[in-house]
Amino acid sequence: MSVTVINYDRDVTRWEPNARGRLEQAAMKLYVERGFEQTTVADIAKQAGLSERTFFRHFADKREVLFWGSGALQELLVSSIASAPAEVSPIEAIAGALETAGALLQERRDGALLRQSVIAANAELQERELIKLASLASALADALRQRGVRDPAASLCSETGIVVFKVAFGRWISETNPQSFPYLIRELFDELKGVAAGD
Amino acid sequence: MSVTVINYDRDVTRWEPNARGRLEQAAMKLYVERGFEQTTVADIAKQAGLSERTFFRHFADKREVLFWGSGALQELLVSSIASAPAEVSPIEAIAGALETAGALLQERRDGALLRQSVIAANAELQERELIKLASLASALADALRQRGVRDPAASLCSETGIVVFKVAFGRWISETNPQSFPYLIRELFDELKGVAAGD
Numbered sequence: 001m002s003v004t005v006i007n008y009d010r011d012v013t014r015w016e017p018n019a020r021g022r023l024e025q026a027a028m029k030l031y032v033e034r035g036f037e038q039t040t041v042a043d044i045a046k047q048a049g050l051s052e053r054t055f056f057r058h059f060a061d062k063r064e065v066l067f068w069g070s071g072a073l074q075e076l077l078v079s080s081i082a083s084a085p086a087e088v089s090p091i092e093a094i095a096g097a098l099e100t101a102g103a104l105l106q107e108r109r110d111g112a113l114l115r116q117s118v119i120a121a122n123a124e125l126q127e128r129e130l131i132k133l134a135s136l137a138s139a140l141a142d143a144l145r146q147r148g149v150r151d152p153a154a155s156l157c158s159e160t161g162i163v164v165f166k167v168a169f170g171r172w173i174s175e176t177n178p179q180s181f182p183y184l185i186r187e188l189f190d191e192l193k194g195v196a197a198g199d
Numbered sequence: 200m201s202v203t204v205i206n207y208d209r210d211v212t213r214w215e216p217n218a219r220g221r222l223e224q225a226a227m228k229l230y231v232e233r234g235f236e237q238t239t240v241a242d243i244a245k246q247a248g249l250s251e252r253t254f255f256r257h258f259a260d261k262r263e264v265l266f267w268g269s270g271a272l273q274e275l276l277v278s279s280i281a282s283a284p285a286e287v288s289p290i291e292a293i294a295g296a297l298e299t300a301g302a303l304l305q306e307r308r309d310g311a312l313l314r315q316s317v318i319a320a321n322a323e324l325q326e327r328e329l330i331k332l333a334s335l336a337s338a339l340a341d342a343l344r345q346r347g348v349r350d351p352a353a354s355l356c357s358e359t360g361i362v363v364f365k366v367a368f369g370r371w372i373s374e375t376n377p378q379s380f381p382y383l384i385r386e387l388f389d390e391l392k393g394v395a396a397g398d
Binding site: 089090091092126127130131134152153155156157159160163164166167170171188189191192193195196197198199 | 288289290291325326329330333351352354355356358359362363365366369370387388390391392394395396397398
């Protein structure tokens, strides 16, 4: 008779309520206090009262704690563009999608501020952010092409939309009493219209 | 009486006509043939018939061969914006500067094509390119602020200008019989005006 040995690993099977959120919170706290480079995964796990193994079940590395949200953001934007009525212009489809994303971020302003301060302090993270935004722009252009928008309009609208989003984000996090993020996004799309026309 | 010993280094003092251009040409040839990563500074120097020491007098590393031009490009754009008449609108100042740069690049299309193929094949180089473009956009925004343009118009115009430049560049290098680069830039600024207005 063979005996099945169950290699029982307590850590893997233990239920850890909101481990992901706790790890994220712990990581942000340490990144702000000590700096991103000086923080190890072991530090983060300890701060969260969880194991390193648990950390790696949720995040590939310590950088991913800052960037995992960009996948969800991209899906949100792409599905918003896809669901816009056919008569909506390309730039309006992009603007509407970004306003929707802005409204979600509006509820997480404190987290966005912290994240931004960590990224601003580290050149490697700034590069990563640029790459994420570039690939986001590509995804938006693809979503426009799916709606039948041709190039170069598809690339122009999506890349310009990312510019508006970046500039609006900068205002939103730097002003002490800013307008809401979706409001700023809308305002800057109007401003874009003006500056592009040579106002 | 003291004797001054001149440490004569033949390599440092030898006159090498167009060493920089020869090194650049040799590097591009090898980057295209072998790939950027597989090419060493020693390979480049040998290919150019020069020493590694000469290479390092002209370039900090093998990556700089691809990016040294961005400093000159930035100076050209900034001075063009600064010299535009006061009544010229911000977007027109940017468009005019980019057209001037486009006309210069037009004469170097083969080199631009080669450079682009090397960069497209390497993720690290693509990141570097994104960073250079981001810092170029900052420099253009500063040049607009010097003209009295306020934010967010200054950021919007300069970042949007870089978008137009990128999209125009993509068309210029991918089409077999493209319009001239400055023509494509002008055309895309017109297109931008249309898409921003919701056409």
